[in-house]
Amino acid sequence: MQITDKLKRSTKKIVDSKHMLKGITFASFLESTVVPIPLEAILIPLMQARKEKLWLIATMATLGCVIGAVFGYALGYYLFDLVGEWVINTFFSPEQFETVKQKMQNQGFWFVMTLGIAPIPFQVAMLAAGATKYALGLFLLATVIARSIRYFGLAVVVYIAGDRAESLIRRYKTKAIIGLTLLVLVLWYLSTLL
Secondary structure (H helix, E strand, O other), rough: OOOHHHHHHHHHHHHOOOOHHHHHHHHHHHHHOOOOOOOOOHHHHHHHHHHHHHHHHHHHHHHHHHHHHHHHHHHHHHHHHHHHHHHHHHHHHHHHHHHHHHHHHHHHHHHHHHHOOOOOOOOOHHHHHHOOOOOHHHHHHHHHHHHHHHHHHHHHHHHHHHHHHHHHHHHHHHHHHHHHHHHHHHHHHHHHHH
């Protein structure tokens, strides 16, 4: 919680900054690649303070995440032998990563969608997609859809609820994530029947 409070204080400083949108893109890149702190701690107060840029903030957050996803995919694709093992041993277990690789090979698109929405470290999906040479186009499409749902969903809540958005999101976040994840899983299951 202490880190989240520091982020909120820092967010207040950048609300009126001319570099706000670049900062959001960079923060989203970091969140999707190396910093396991939810971007929502920054986005919600910014969206509330700068409602006139609400949709642009969501767009830049999505863009930063997609750039980060390409970076992570490239690491897995080109440098897995050099850095992939270190990342896996540092942040995950080898067994966890093997399970993810299997899921990626068998159901990559839906697996990436699920990890993009659920509060699970997205880094493992990026590395696995690259390491298994999963189709970059499908990986990016799943990433864009999942992260757009996440960030534009926040924007919709701020647009509708205004200053009450932060308390509403805090209150219903877990239920919303579970609901969206279940929806993706149902769609995933239905796609296997076709």
